[in-house]
Amino acid sequence: MNIALDMMGGDFAPEMALKGVKKFLDEHEFDGTITMLGDNRQLSDNLHLFQNNQNKIKIIPTTQVIEMNEHPTRALKEKTDSSITVGFHLLAQGNTDAFISAGNTGAMMVGAMYTIKSIEGIIRPAIGAYIPQEDGKLSLLIDVGLNADCRAENLLQFAILGSLFSKYILRINEPRVALLNVGEEEGKGNLISQAAYPLLKENDKIHFVGNAEGRDLLKDKADVYVCEGFTGNVLLKFAESFYDLFQKRKIKDAYLEKFNFEMYGGVPVLGVNKPVIIGHGISGEAAFCNMIEIARRMIEKNFTETVKNAF
Amino acid sequence: MNIALDMMGGDFAPEMALKGVKKFLDEHEFDGTITMLGDNRQLSDNLHLFQNNQNKIKIIPTTQVIEMNEHPTRALKEKTDSSITVGFHLLAQGNTDAFISAGNTGAMMVGAMYTIKSIEGIIRPAIGAYIPQEDGKLSLLIDVGLNADCRAENLLQFAILGSLFSKYILRINEPRVALLNVGEEEGKGNLISQAAYPLLKENDKIHFVGNAEGRDLLKDKADVYVCEGFTGNVLLKFAESFYDLFQKRKIKDAYLEKFNFEMYGGVPVLGVNKPVIIGHGISGEAAFCNMIEIARRMIEKNFTETVKNAF
16 A cells, blocks of 8 residues: 655645654654655655654655645646656556645645546545534544535535545444535525535435535534535635634633544545645644555545446 | 513513613613503513603503524514514504514514515625624624625625614724635635625725634734625524633633623614614513613614615
């Protein structure tokens, strides 16, 4: 098993990525290789960090970095030796089994969709986010940004993708799927949710539990909350802003700590042909470690095949 | 000036409404009349609460109540002597200048739209919600529920309505209007926000400051945040759920206290021909008092005329 990691992505590169790799290797039994993409000098100079695990590390030197504010498509095309471009090449050619980056989100999305491409039958891939539930569990909100305009069929696919991820990777038995809506009863909502409800209700690949409202998102009403990417993105960023607020107000609370979204690491782009994980720019040590672990599980479980079989 | 109040609406009727009226009369100079609609016995028996202000109170007895879970249109039609039905009659006939209720929200919306009707030129009325800003101010999020499916023209009208309310009723000089979106740059977003951006930018009735993301909602980026009612409703209910959470976790914090949305009282239905204010079911004393004050300002400022002139 080979997991490639963009070491130059994120606000604290390569330090946090290095620490995350170390943490992962220290804490997990891992027989595979972690391919670190980035500045040769910065990476080689830090190999000593990994002590006995150095044999599990491979460095592929890259000389360019796609910065956070660069235009994704242009940057991917022009910066042919950037860590992200090279990462997608490795993945496309089968030289690695998964690719992770906390770098330019747009470049990662474009790379995933145009280099790795959607699984046949999937109209649009989606990206989810973990939402901390009051009882300590994590639920999945999907989509949170890839698809600002959706049809009901997209929502059904997000439901299936989220459900498979929740079951096989987050290990939730028979995950409950809810449709995020403005009311509880069937028939409520905008045109798309009215059209999506019966599709979700009748589909036997998911365990649909009906509509959920904004107030249910932190409660244990469902394991997967489905919505179009516009609402999902606004909602996620709003939720994230609460953590800054708690920090500013110096509020200490074990549950509210869980609104520190960069802890979780990224959620994969679901519906593409290989595991691709996009991290938050401010990903720290734990986030990088978690992303590697999620990639490992996706490879081990052959998650892409599971998705292919469902579509 | 005559303000009609449904005393039978809300989870703690008529107690909280009575307390709210008392608070308003005790704390404000008010020359007008408050018309209380509801059960004659329950209201008459409590007139002593108002002491010297009893001359400012008028009771119109009603014998029915539209319950929270009743079908709005059917209930309005069948319960002809309900406090809500009678309230809208008074308003339509010019026997009161404003109508307030914390009762069945759907019945209030239907009543506002079909009895009082939209102002000419307004495609769809909207309903806003106050959002507590980090610096202590309140901003307005509009629409939060009347319009789950919107066109760009609706968003422009919400922006104008919200801006007028913010300026004339909340007394914010030159209120800043932002479009709630998934990115900051012009051109970001779903089809409707992409279409709305230039309309907002070119309109000289509002002070448009560009896109705002979910993370900006609690910050002092704008005074009015515009979105379609689906996203607005999900977002508001999500924000409301945080207050329950803070209570459960026993977190005491002056700013987080402001997420107690029932404190604020309702926001008017904007764009209809008379002041109509819909309160939260769990409205308390302060909420009822605030709603009466908002109604008073709307009447005093002749807010409906202001809106008519803008359209």
